[in-house]
Amino acid sequence: MYCISISHKTTPVNIRELFSFSEQEQMEFERLVISDKDIFGCVVISTCNRSEIYFSGEKTAIDIVEKQLSEFKKVRKNEIRKYLNIYSNEGAMKHLFQVTSGLDSMVLGEDEILRQVKDGYYLALNNKCTNHELNIAFQGAMNSAKLVKTDTRLSNTPVSIGTLTANKVVDYLESVQGKTVLIVGITGQIGTIVAKNLLSKNCNILGTSRSHRHELILNDSNIKMIDYKDRYQYLEMAEVIISATTSPHYTFTYNEVSNILKSRSCPKLFIDLAVPCDIDKDISEINSIQIIDIDYFEKASKENNRIKLKELDKAQLILNKCVDDTLKNIYFQEFYPALDQIEQKIEEKGFGHILFQLKESLNSEQLMTLINSFEEIIREEDK
Amino acid sequence: MYCISISHKTTPVNIRELFSFSEQEQMEFERLVISDKDIFGCVVISTCNRSEIYFSGEKTAIDIVEKQLSEFKKVRKNEIRKYLNIYSNEGAMKHLFQVTSGLDSMVLGEDEILRQVKDGYYLALNNKCTNHELNIAFQGAMNSAKLVKTDTRLSNTPVSIGTLTANKVVDYLESVQGKTVLIVGITGQIGTIVAKNLLSKNCNILGTSRSHRHELILNDSNIKMIDYKDRYQYLEMAEVIISATTSPHYTFTYNEVSNILKSRSCPKLFIDLAVPCDIDKDISEINSIQIIDIDYFEKASKENNRIKLKELDKAQLILNKCVDDTLKNIYFQEFYPALDQIEQKIEEKGFGHILFQLKESLNSEQLMTLINSFEEIIREEDK
The missing domain is CATH 3.30.460.30 (Glutamyl-tRNA reductase, N-terminal domain)
Structure with a gap:
């Protein structure tokens, strides 16, 4: 081939x-x-x-x-x-x-x-x-x-921040039986990737964009665009709030969030994918609210990269074995038509004669391997 | 082993x-x-x-x-x-x-x-x-x-000056149908080695030693010791004259040699193994006289060393093949008692079944080698 x-x-x-x-x-x-x-x-x-x-x-x-x-x-x-x-x-x-x-x-x-x-x-x-x-x-x-x-864990070990975030969001939504994610900065690079991943997992998405220069490249009925200034209004509706803007100031601050959420105990996950931070860390003090930042996902990405390299070695071993088996199948299949001739020769002259001829054409290492295989066959049958 | x-x-x-x-x-x-x-x-x-x-x-x-x-x-x-x-x-x-x-x-x-x-x-x-x-x-x-x-030419490619000189002397003696060699300085290192080599080839040797400090270490009835000062007297008796002293002056000079030899045309070979030279180069002008010096043998020694290294590679190839054949004989002999069992299995299950089992235990390269050997056997028999 x-x-x-x-x-x-x-x-x-x-x-x-x-x-x-x-x-x-x-x-x-x-x-x-x-x-x-x-x-x-x-x-x-x-x-x-x-x-x-x-x-x-x-x-x-x-x-x-x-x-x-x-x-x-x-x-x-x-x-x-x-x-x-x-x-x-x-x-x-x-x-x-x-x-x-x-x-x-x-x-x-x-x-x-x-x-x-x-x-x-x-x-x-x-x-x-x-x-x-x-x-x-x-x-x-x-x-x-x-x-x-x-x-191997090669195909299910994500290393991209987008996939890792989406996986985390889906796990969380399942645990609180929710379905809605608010993404602040959905038209940005990371926002778009995360949104795309979440859509493939059937989430409802609320998206905000600060600037009108960016067009939403995702067109999906499960995305509802809202005005950035209305973001606090929609807080209650979402179980997960992701912020990934390039803005130099907070998109969510403690006072505003606590005013809306502190009287209730609906659990919410805030994910901050921005550098510098978008979300006021103090928000985590509000009851039932959890914050995860980009460091968490970067660490997970590194760890998964390490796993992936290890799994790659494992995959190579599997492939080597499979390639070898396939080559054997091809050789065997090609030889099959000649099998009759060898069988006939064995009948005429005895297997000892054929083995003697093999000895002439194989080198000592090859002969040793063949003899070991015969001995294995004898042992197998004796079991 | x-x-x-x-x-x-x-x-x-x-x-x-x-x-x-x-x-x-x-x-x-x-x-x-x-x-x-x-x-x-x-x-x-x-x-x-x-x-x-x-x-x-x-x-x-x-x-x-x-x-x-x-x-x-x-x-x-x-x-x-x-x-x-x-x-x-x-x-x-x-x-x-x-x-x-x-x-x-x-x-x-x-x-x-x-x-x-x-x-x-x-x-x-x-x-x-x-x-x-x-x-x-x-x-x-x-x-x-x-x-x-x-x-290979490994065992008959001499590299020592002693052996090379002796070989040259013997060839010359054969060509002139002579048998006698005069060695001036026979008790020296080179003189002794050359004498030893010549004795093994049945030459008659006349030997001189300049100093009485050296004892002749060879004791053989084919060696006759003479006085150094009588060396010219014995010139006529010998077909080959070797000089290998450590003396700083000539052992044979033109005038003396020509006085004795110039009227006759008996061919003689002078070999000068001394550094500095023992034999006056002008002697070669005398009819039928030839001189060879140590450079000639050193060149031959170098050339033979080169040949020997080449022959060594050849010898290694021969040995590798022989070792491999011997290992095969040993493996084969050890397997022989189990041959009956394999033959019985072939009779019961057909050779195809055995080959299928071999396929399982061999890797693709080994299987390929085996199949090639079987195909060789089929071709051989078809001839």
Whole structure:
């Protein structure tokens, strides 16, 4: 198996665009590739971060596909060479497994890529452009991606402040059985990210923006925009209040908040994502009110980064094992037709004779490994 | 297999002497070693440059033999530890092969050691102290030493001035059908070495010594000592004249030599091994007389050293192959008793089932190697 890859790792977006494939183009290119007699199968994967062409064939296949790609995309070969990564045999297999498990992604361990690989593979399969080797490889890669997802914490260990905040908010809302979040500064960078994360978790959002220069880039019926000056009025309605403005003064002060909330004991969580602070720390003295600031999330992000690196090692071990198993399946499958001949020889000459011939062609280490395996088989059966 | 080695490489001669074995001691120690239930065989090799104990047994064997050696030779264990080299498994096998081929000797590629290893091995064999592993190992080592001797120029590429001179003299004597060499300065260092080499090639030697302080250390009926002052008288008798004194003036001058030799045309070879020169260069103008000086031999020595290093690489390749073959023979022999069980399983379940089990226990590279070997077997038989 071989792979020609153009990805975010080495190629700027303007070059990647030249090599993006629509579904129609994917199918067309795959058929073009396998029209060459030296090529037995082809799968094209195309996402905004990468275009990858996996193919199976003779040693000449790489040159052939490079030429086909250059003609198909009308880009000169010597202009694209510096952007291409080319992988062969075990290297190509490893790369496919890494990509499918999100280990080659911008956000380590993201699982969107698994769906994209799956779509690409089934498109090629239905396009009748895959062969046995590619089928075993892609099925192995998809299975190993699932293993990495279930057996490591790589895909569910957030490191972005936006995701960490949203997770914290959702936990809190569940504990107080609420649903509404007030975001002061929703049009800012952090405000927008947090809002987007919360929308995906079905929260109701009240958003304020101080300045009219910013347009709300999120358009969703679950966001209700309010005037910044009315923010205190809406305090009671929200269980979580997030403030993430760039303003140099407090957005919530003790006196104002306590006037509204001190007579009641509805629990509320204030989250301060601004630097400098937006929320008066004294508010935490009001009954049932809790404040979390950005330091808390930055610490969590660091800790999760540490976890993620550890999980990465674990994921690599899983992938190595999966790649090896898949290679074995391919070798085994390729050898299968010759099995009859070996069985016949064993019948004619005895297994001792075959083992003697093996001894001639293996080196001592290989022979030792084989003998150990035979001994293992004998022990297994004896159990 | 294991080896405990005390050799010229790491051990001074006074320590080596403590561990030298007479034949009687060799046999006695071998019997002592194998009296331990964890040890299955033992061979002792003892030469002036090394004592080596090769043995076969469980993992505990090294400690046991070290203790036995210390008691047998009455030397404290912690005193000898720093001199011992201990080799295990493949390392021990490689060491035995290196030693037997003369690659671990002071003079690289010398073949006296092969005879010594052979004597040691047969002594142990007749002493009934070898086992299967040691038998295969020593037979392999002796065969590989012969291969190194025949397939490389390691043992017949002299680098010492003495040997190179003697070879040149013998060639010359053959070409002029002569037999007599006059050595002026035979009791000096170089003179003695050259004389020794020539004696082993059955030359007649006339020897002079200038000073009476030196005693001739060679005592041989083929050496006739003459007075230095009579050297010109004996010129006619000798076909080759070697001069290797430390004297500051010529031992042979043009006028004297030409007076004696110029009327005749008997060819003679003068060899000047002295620094500064002993022989007047003008002598070469006399008809049929040739002079060679020490530069000639030093150049030849350098050239042969270069050849020897190249041959060493070649020898190592031969040894590696031989070691590997021997290891295979040992593994194969050890597995042989279990062969029936595997054959029975193949009969019961089919070879496909066994191959499937092998696939589980081998990694992809090992499986690939095995499959390649099977395919080789099929191709071989098809021829």
